[in-house]
Amino acid sequence: MTQHPDLPFEQARNSEYLARLKARASIVAQVNVARSRNWVDPSAIKLPVGISDHPLVGRIGFDAEDELLGRACYIGPTRLDDGNFQVVSWDAPVSQLFFGTGDEGFTIDGKLAVRRTFDHRLSDIADVDDEWLTRVDPSPFDAGDLQVPAPSTPRADRRARRVSPDSQPSPAADTVRPTSEADAEPLGEDGSATRRRTHRDRETQDQRLAGMRSAETVLRKLAAPRSAALQSVLATLQPDQFDVVSRSPHEDLLIQGHPGTGKTVVAAYRAAYLVSAERKEAQAQSVLLVGPTSDYVAHVKGLVRPLDPEGRIVVTHIAEVLDRIVGLKTNWSGGIGGEHNDIDAHARQFAARAEMILQRAKTVPTGPTARRDHLEAVYSLIQSNGLPGQPVSDNPEDSAWMARLPRFNEAIRMRRYLPLMAQSTLAFQPVPFTDQFTHLLVDEAQDISPIEWNVLEQYLRPGGHWTLVGDMNQRRSDTTYATWGHISDHLGIGDGDEPLQQTLLRRGYRSTTPILQFADKLLPSSQRGATSIQVEGPRPSVEYVPGPDALFPKAVEAALRLLKSYPNGTVAIITVDPGRLIQLLGKEGWRRGETLNLWTRGHELLRVHVPESARGLEFDGVVVVEPGDFPENLGREGQLYTSLTRANRELAVVWHKGMPDALRKAARR
Secondary structure, eight states, X not given: OOOOTTHHHHHHHHHHHHHHXXXXXXXXXXXXXXXXXXXXXXXXXXXXXXXXXXXXXXXXXXXXXXXXXXXXEEEESSOXXXXXXXXXXXXXXXXXXXXXXXXXXXXXXXXXXXXXXEEEETTEEEEEEEEESXXXXXXXXXXXXXXXXXOOOOOOXXXXXXXXXXXXXXXXGGGOOOOHHHHSXXXXXXXXXXXXXXXXXXXXXHHHHTTOSSHHHHHHHHHSOOOSSOOOOGGGOOHHHHHHHTSOTTSOEEEEEOTTSSHHHHHHHHHHHHXXXXXXXXXXXXXXXXXXXXXXXXXXXXXXXXXXTTOOXXXXXXXXXXXXXXXXXXOOBSOSOOOGGGGOTTHHHHHHHHHHHHHHHTOOOOSTTHHHHHHHHHHHHHHTTXXXXXXXXXXXXXXXXXXXSOOHHXXXXXXXGHHHHHHHHHTTSOOOGGGOEEEXXXXXXXXXXXXXXXXXXXXXXXXXXXXXXXXXXXXXXXXXXXXXXXXXXXXXXXXXXXXOXXXXXXXXXXXXXXXXXXXXXXXXXXXXXXXXXXXXXXXXXXXXXXSGGGHHHHHHHHHHHHHHHSTTSOEEEEOSOHHHHHHHHHHTTOEEOSSTTEEEETTEEEEEEOHXXXXXXXXXXXXXXXXXXXXXXXXXXXXXXXXHTTEEEEEEEEESSOOOGGGHHHHTO
16 A cells, blocks of 8 residues: 555654653642542552543644634644644544534534544554545645644634534545455455455445445454454544444433444443543543453553543443442352342342341441441341341242342352342442442443342432443343343433433444354344445354364364464454363463463463453454353343354354254354
């Protein structure tokens, strides 16, 4: 690909921008850090002013000189108005012109002529992509030489004005071009050349790219190797994504999307937008971003940190929230599974009733172990269904469930009872106001159980709001709510008797179309048809092995093939039986890496996941082992569907016992 002629200039400007931010960040000031921040990161008591190591995002250029912005201005993660170098923050109203959304913002003295998107390699600008809406000469981005322009004449303060919809040019379909890779002759699964795309294929690709901004840069990013942590895609946020990200902090929001539609990216950037210093009048004071696993937290934290200089966002996962409430030094082993009553919303009433019995009997524990003893007393009253004449519940089914509960010393070691323990703790020790947040943002919300929603509600300040992100087709358990309407009813959000309206994300990015077409056979026919802008890609390979002893050796063999195909990327094996796989890896010279899921052998890196820990993550290549063993819920294959769609580029399936009915046709290929 020919280098853009302005690339050296933009790289120099980016270096200058980062240097100025670094100089500004050297001024350390005491920042008022909410107690809610300290419960995750007690060391976060001082933060550099305006800290950010995120590069410039892009530029916008106009067909005429604007009184406030000149003929062009930069868009960056952090505002900089330093003499002759002006950068507008990504969350300022004028940035809507760059992201291509909305009809509110700054008017300009002319029309938007061009959007320039920067592609990045870490903190450097690696490429430049221009999207011309109106051709003008000379270009608003005329770089001249590499000298820094002279300071401009001081201008009046910015004027926030409404932009007429007619003055907002929309991206024309012919401004979006597929990458050269997409136009080239694609390769088959064996590396040999296949037929060129037909005219109909090209029309389909054009339709999928229509309305996108900077499609070339997006496709290049998707083709690049995946990393363990989520890399910034702020520069390539699409209009539909930014529209969701930039919704008001003063409204509840429910986001539904197929796999790979960018839900996690939207969740992370919405968290950053909610605490935006650019719009203090509409700023959330604090945000709790709750994901499904600790791997998810590591995956997204780096995306949020550069955009949250004041530390208003706490990124955590649901088990960490529950464990912190319980406050016992214990290892919660086993899975989340259990019977419905373990996580039913009525547990809040049971715990409250048990605490009331304790208070009436004046037997509240005291002393150095009071917290543990108090929890044990509440739990034991639930287990025994109260005291004679003072039952926790009069329902025989509730009483039967309580009688089946294990003793306290056993229960505090079992993950399935962690939500019940958290709810029992809240009965006598509610979440203090200082630990509450003004906005709760929950990713993978379809997997939050009723009792966990009760717990999370305790972290929302009065008058606070929710943003819920997820996909009901990826539910992993029958014990969670089956519809968004049920969740809306539980939380009391929506318009009266009407549930909260869903915002749909339709365009897929992460997985290729062949992977999505393979996986969506698991869905009801009315919910199939997920597509991706990554039209090309190998068809998923499905391989049968004749005996159970060959299952995991074949899976490792497939993973090594994927590692060879994506040497700078990430590859994962997902199985419901990790013990046998780990035993085999140990025999073959693999050793556990820095995390429980990472295994190394020399320079080779392999991820090993169960369906639970793989949620919210993505990899270049994925091997799914024995799909017939993945648990179903109400006739759906939520855990298997989620695991199949973790692959960004290539999917392999290895099986012996049997395939789900929906995938049998693929297994016969």
